[in-house]
Amino acid sequence: MSYITVDHVTREFKSFIRPEGFKNALSTLINRSYEVKKAVDDLSFTIEKGELVGYIGPNGAGKSTTIKMLTGIITPTSGTIKTGGLVPWENRKENARHIGVVFGQRSQLNWDLPMEDAFELYRRMYGTDKEQFRKNTQMFTELLEMQSFLNKPVRQLSLGQKMRAELAIALLHDPDILYLDEPTIGLDVVVKDKIRKFVRELNREKKTTVILTTHDMADIEEICDRIIMIDHGTLMLDQTLASFKSRGADQYYVEVAFQNLKKPLSFNGVELIKERPFCHTYSINPRLVSMNDLLSCISELFEVTDITIKKPEIDEIVRKIYTSQSGETSGQL
């Protein structure tokens, strides 16, 4: 039995169709037509204890709806979910003791309280043991570098400080599962980095299972071991980060900066994808072109000032999958 099981879960939403024109809008006061949309459609996956899972998908794919069902905020229309042996929405309060939730887009903190006081309130809410609480506060304060703002009211904190505080407060009771819904949205690189390192460290120390939704693929790269991708509410892909990245292994890029050229590279397996003055970028198919041939051609045709070889980023693989997917669906319509 896996730690988290999502079994054939479907979640529908009813939304009313807004007609165009004033007259039609008036008629909706009396007669309304609704359409049923499936935010999540027959979704199944399992997650083991201690896994770091990146849960990704384009906007409106059903990520937040899934998180809401996993945390017990809403119920699915059909299907079952179990997290740590509990059905989240049936045992909502019990389930809440075992989870930590951070929504990047909205704050759970009381704006007028300093962090320290909020920590103490949360300790009482979860009935956390004092010794454990002291240890956790110390550990989080250190790892997230919060000493400087622990006694300031939340309203005076910067976004980055606030997000670190949110993260700490969601974890004080040592939850088994941590749900992070876009935790790095709007943060600067330094804070992003701190948060990513912290989540990894937490997972190593406490074996916390982490489910992370994000649009920043660097989050996935730095934190996760596994990727689950959904689109239109259905599972697109579920694999380890390593095998996900090998999807991009069928090509790489060479960026050549030069002072002079005889003529651009052009032979089978090489494609000029970006042309700027004194700098060309080519996409290379490694099965058709050997690195040796390529380098000798380049040195023959160009007076090279700089050369960069790049593997496709995870961002790009994701973009390809998203766009090919939306291409398919628009074809169906």
Place this chain on the structure above:
Amino acid sequence: MFGLYGAFAKVAFLTQLEYRGQYFMRMIAKLLGWSSGFILLVILLNKVGPVAGWGLYEILLLYAFDVLSYSIAGTFFMGGFGKLPRLIRSGELDGILTKPVNPLIYLICTKISAGYTSNYVIAGAMIGISLHKLGISLSLYQMIWMILDIAGASLIQAAGFMITTVPAFWFLKSDGLYRLFYKNLTSFLQYPLTIYHGGIRFLLTFLLPYGFINFYPVQLFINRQEGVPSPIFLFLTPFVGASVFFIAYRFWEKGLNAYQSTGS
């Protein structure tokens, strides 16, 4: 468990006092609002004399019961329920649902409002002055009844808030209901219900029992029995309060379930 919710309430209450300027401004606004109503009432009654046989201080007593129970209910319920549509839309409610707490008690405690405290003083003073002017001194037994009545009336007011705002779970907005079925109808309570048509009295007794907020219970203290189908009506307020509040609580639970299963 009570300690935890108490701690949340204390924090919510004290942080409002921290914004002293805002607190005093609101207090003055409320004082002016209620006392202008009160002054108008005094002027009116001085000009036209008793209304349906009720003198100034008797009507003032009605007014004070209404203000006091409204303020007690407002202290606990206005913060959470007045902003329920916003809490739903902003996702704050989702945050509450991920915590190991009773959502209603948590909502009440974290949204408790300090702004009504001045009303307690005004209403208390009005009750005292009215009773004094009417030459009534309460026995211990009557005092206990008055406390029970105020508690029951507050529960009726709270149930009124809740039942008219909880539909936000289905419609996302519920201001219309609140205005129509709460604000507008409770404004009938300023005068003895005997001045209105029987239909209105019926409505405010059996359908929306706002009459039990002041009209029926107050008569016990001023030795009247008007417009009452049975003398027992003078004693019903605590029971009516408990029952309508129970209904309101179930309605809240239903709304919350609907939110979880139909969503927004």
